[in-house]
């Protein structure tokens with residue numbers, strides 16, 4: 189990149205540009221105080237114009253006098269027109285990637301958070317069940333979603349409210365006893381502040397009790413994504429059988445149209461997005477019907493919590509060959525052939541060079557590690573699933589949440605005499621699930637299921653993503669449930685797939701037992717605050 193031939197701007201032009209460009213002379217600059225559609229349209233012009241972006245802005249988008257309020261006097265109408273032409277008429281999807289929105293979705297059920305967080309090309313931040321105790325009752329109601337599918341005043345709706353109320357009441361009742369138990373078992377280490385200790389004990393308590401909360405429990409989610417990503421999200425939600433998902437889609441569309449209307453023209457056009465959503469819904473329904481016919485009456489075979497169902501026995505060899513690719517001029521298959529004929533020492537030396545000295549988990553080897561993949565089938569509690577589902581650079585699908593695979597019961601719960609209460613909540617949750625199913629509301633029934641119940645899902649990921657997921661999710665501050673799952677995955681890569689060099693390269697996977705998960709993280713946070 190050179191800083192050659194900067195645009196010559198007059199003082200008046202500079203004044204017009206200043207509110208919207210972080211630098212007026214250099215070749216790198218950010219855009220500020222402009223509507224998303226204008227930023228997107230400006231970038232879209234790059235492909236067909238020899239002009240610089242700042243000159244394009246002055247010539248084609250800046251209207252009105254310099255010094256006008258930031259978004260006044262900016263060619264929104266023109267930008268909308270450009271979108272109309274490029275995006276709607278020609279269907280140039282890259283244009284829809286050029287504007288983004290921060291969107292908040294509050295008080296959505298955990299069932300819906302998983303649908304919101306499905307897309308890979310978005311960023312999400314979700315309220316945590318580890319840091320937020322569910323003790324408040326805004327408007328006099330515990331924080332759970334009451335599905336619109338349950339008619340107001342119906343016996344089923346009353347039963348739903350009663351059972352979920354009791355689950356929340358049990359959760360709240362055991363908060364203090366569980367904290368007291370952990371305080372007695374893990375007295376405050378000398379040198380730790382009261383705040384560090386309190387936060388650590390509270391997080392451990394909330395981790396232990398979250399299994400009591402139903403999947404209907406509400407959370408707040410922040411999303412950040414492009415117009416294209418929102419379009420995909422809306423098409424999915426609009427096709428979803430749950431009323432909560434469709435109602436949320438309507439609200440999202442209404443709000444997005446206030447900020448990026450041009451990006452979302454086709455979402456609800458019956459012949460465009462409408463047809464697209466119908467396609468998604470129809471294939472899902474047809475598959476469900478066929479699956480019912482083909483699999484009806486087949487019982488699930490017992491399996492361990494984590495199963496490595498697919499891997500390439502030659503995977504490590506292929507990763508080694510791929511490590512050579514960018515450093516050579518040979519065709520891909522010739523490289524594989526060469527690596528097959530190398531000694532194991534030569535191959536090991538090559539991988540050592542490629543992986544290098546990893547000082548921390550963020551130092552990751554390159555895309556050669558994407559050459560082999562692992563498919564894991566996991567049956568673990570819904571709480572852990574929620575966390576693992578957040579990873580985006582992999583393929584993950586899950587089955588309907590139900591009580592049929594049993595539930596987790598933390599040792600601590602039995603130790604402190606809360607076992608009977610726990611079982612009562614689980615049994616009531618299973619009965620409510622059955623009542624909803626029998627009433628023809630099978631799709632609504634998962635709302636009633638407690639997070640301690642197990643759900644089956646698969647995660648298929650390449651070795652590079654596996655390195656990220658397993659190293660992150662086994663850090664001592666992680667929840668014990670997903671730590672256990674990810675530790676098992678690491679062992680299976682080494683022992684069942686026999687990819688010992690790949691497993692060794694994941695050197696920050698932590699197999700150590702941890703008593704107080706948040707302690708070190710809280711200490712570090714306090715040190716940072718002090719600094």
Ligand SMILES: Cc1cc2nc3c(=O)[nH]c(=O)nc-3n(C[C@H](O)[C@H](O)[C@H](O)COP(=O)(O)OP(=O)(O)OC[C@H]3O[C@@H](n4cnc5c(N)ncnc54)[C@H](O)[C@@H]3O)c2cc1C
Nearest residue numbers: 308309310311312313314316578579580581656660665666
């Ligand atoms: C102890 C702990 C506590 C947590 N607490 C919370 C919490 O309270 N709330 C919460 O919401 N989450 C929480 N998380 C989840 C976490 O912050 C991430 O959302 C989650 O790990 C998935 O995102 P990721 O980027 O790590 O991994 P992946 O989605 O698997 O992505 C892997 C890598 O790919 C790249 N990548 C993926 N997508 C993009 C993208 N769109 N743009 C650019 N790069 C991308 C990044 O390099 C990323 O690290 C917690 C995680 C841990 C371990």
